[in-house]
Amino acid sequence: MKPNDPRLHWLVYATALFPVIGQPIVVVASSVLYYRWRRAWPREAFWLNVHAWIAVALNICLVLALRHFVRR
Secondary structure, three states: OOOOOOHHHHHHHHHHHOOOOHHHHHHHHHHHHHHHHOOOOHHHHHHHHHHHHHHHHHHHHHHHHHHHHHHO
């Protein structure tokens, strides 16, 4: 997958909807792609990493919100 692929960011954020398996997938996949892209496309590699950590934060917020609403 190249950095100019428009599906890339949607794939990263779509994994936030899978609370159990989405978070490790985002971390591993973004790390692999970051190290593959950092020499050829350093700016895109940086922003992929940023978007991946935003998706992880969204995933954590989703899990905490679900736990909060289940308790009530």
